[in-house]
Amino acid sequence: MKFFLIIFLLAIAKVFAQTDWVKWGKANYSYELPNYIERNNYSLDEKNWERNLLKVTADAYWIFISDVDGDNCSFNPTCSHFFVQSVKMTNIFQGTLMFFDRFTRDSDIFGKVGMYPRVKDGHFYDPPSLYLLDKNKINYFPPSAVVNN
Amino acid sequence: MRYFIFFCLFFNSLSLAQEALTNHSNLFSPTNVRKFADYLFTQRDYLRAIEEYQRYPSILENDTVNFKIGFAYSEIGHNQQAAEQFLNTSSKSIFFDLSKLEYLKSIFKENNFEKYRYTFENLKLKENYIYFQKAKELFYFSYLFSDECLPPKVKFLETFSSNQNEISKFYDWKTDPPYKSALTAVILSSIIPGAGKIYTEKYADGIIAFLATGILGYISYTDFKAAHRFRAWVFSALTAGFYGGNIYGSAASAFIFNAKIKFDFIESLKNFLEKNNYFIPKINF
Numbered sequence: 001m002k003f004f005l006i007i008f009l010l011a012i013a014k015v016f017a018q019t020d021w022v023k024w025g026k027a028n029y030s031y032e033l034p035n036y037i038e039r040n041n042y043s044l045d046e047k048n049w050e051r052n053l054l055k056v057t058a059d060a061y062w063i064f065i066s067d068v069d070g071d072n073c074s075f076n077p078t079c080s081h082f083f084v085q086s087v088k089m090t091n092i093f094q095g096t097l098m099f100f101d102r103f104t105r106d107s108d109i110f111g112k113v114g115m116y117p118r119v120k121d122g123h124f125y126d127p128p129s130l131y132l133l134d135k136n137k138i139n140y141f142p143p144s145a146v147v148n149n
Numbered sequence: 150m151r152y153f154i155f156f157c158l159f160f161n162s163l164s165l166a167q168e169a170l171t172n173h174s175n176l177f178s179p180t181n182v183r184k185f186a187d188y189l190f191t192q193r194d195y196l197r198a199i200e201e202y203q204r205y206p207s208i209l210e211n212d213t214v215n216f217k218i219g220f221a222y223s224e225i226g227h228n229q230q231a232a233e234q235f236l237n238t239s240s241k242s243i244f245f246d247l248s249k250l251e252y253l254k255s256i257f258k259e260n261n262f263e264k265y266r267y268t269f270e271n272l273k274l275k276e277n278y279i280y281f282q283k284a285k286e287l288f289y290f291s292y293l294f295s296d297e298c299l300p301p302k303v304k305f306l307e308t309f310s311s312n313q314n315e316i317s318k319f320y321d322w323k324t325d326p327p328y329k330s331a332l333t334a335v336i337l338s339s340i341i342p343g344a345g346k347i348y349t350e351k352y353a354d355g356i357i358a359f360l361a362t363g364i365l366g367y368i369s370y371t372d373f374k375a376a377h378r379f380r381a382w383v384f385s386a387l388t389a390g391f392y393g394g395n396i397y398g399s400a401a402s403a404f405i406f407n408a409k410i411k412f413d414f415i416e417s418l419k420n421f422l423e424k425n426n427y428f429i430p431k432i433n434f
Contacts, residue, residue, distance in 0.1 A: 096394075097390075097393050097396075097398075098394070098397065098398075098401075100390045100393065101397055101401065103394070104354060104394060104395060104398065105357075105398070107357050108354060109353075115351075131398070131401040131405075133400055134404075135404055138408040140405070140408040140409055140411075140412045142409075142412065
């Protein structure tokens with residue numbers, strides 16, 4: 001009887017131990033950061049020569065500088081993406097002016113905290129649509145807001 | 150004796166367990182569900198309170214419950230459902246008059262001010278209607294949200310029975326908002342780089358723009374002086390870019406500043422209305 005009980009208890013322990021293994025099994029988490037290079041569209045699909053010229057410049061900047069240097073711009077969209085988007089939304093002249101203005105704001109050594117809303121990953125939200133000089137296209141968010149982009 | 154005590158305790162626990170089970174079976178009776186829903190309502194757990202109220206048709210026969218459901222919808226921002234709920238209030242209900250007001254409030258909260266005014270005029274509320282004055286206050290207040298012409302200040306303010314000072318400030322803000330002129334910002338930045346940004350209260354951006362344009366301009370000047378023509382032209386182009394970009398950015402900054410003023414104004418109005426419960430008297434349920 002005693003042996004039977006011991007064997008029975010051991011068998012139960014083994015079964016539950018097995019269940020525990022499943023419960024506390026190794027999870028396959030990935031700590032790999034998303035590849036920011038993939039968000040760049042390097043293709044030349046523009047029909048407008050001005051935009052193609054700009055795209056070549058932007059591609060060269062991404063390939064030779066930005067991709068090597070890393071994801072350092074504190075804004076979303078980044079300055080180079082801002083430039084591309086600005087020109088797409090306006091024209092090369094206005095887009096260039098918008099870029100210079102953005103570059104000045106990006107060079108702000110006094111700090112940008114509390115001046116811009118943020119997107120979820122912590123970057124400052126500053127889309128070109130705010131700078132088109134069209135009050136109907138300005139979708140204002142206060143600096144305290146977190147924007148879903 | 151020990152066995153006797155043991156059996157007493159054993160059977161006692163069994164009988165108590167049975168009693169608990171009997172009570173448990175009554176937990177979902179309409180009376181208990183209503184009590185639980187009322188509790189959830191007082192805890193401001195409105196969504197679950199509505200679910201509980203709607204569990205039995207017999208509970209929904211009660212006017213107070215129906216009003217509470219509408220109120221709960223309104224509180225969680227389901228304004229359309231709230232409006233439907235208040236609109237279906239029976240004319241025999243004690244909450245009939247208040248439901249009309251809550252109905253108007255639901256339309257107002259949808260930011261559909263034209264519909265509010267149209268409904269207010271078409272509900273044909275009599276001037277002796279107990280909440281006519283409140284509905285009228287909300288009617289006039291709606292002009293502050295829209296881009297339409299405001300009624301004359303005296304006529305506008307005399308509608309409100311209280312908070313006239315605060316509403317007067319809103320009126321002044323609406324008629325003369327502290328906007329910044331894009332043209333002034335452009336002119337200022339053309340004269341002194343960065344001045345337009347400072348005018349639109351972007352002080353750090355203004356200083357940076359001044360330094361960037363000034364330093365690059367100075368480098369360009371010294372390069373021309375030293376006959377480094379290529380370098381001088383590169384820096385001249387950069388100076389021109391920063392100078393032009395700053396002028397453009399100052400105008401854009403004025404637009405954003407004005408958008409901020411408008412946003413803050415609307416937020417202040419909403420906060421004022423929330424604080425004053427949309428001019429509707431609060432009910433202590």
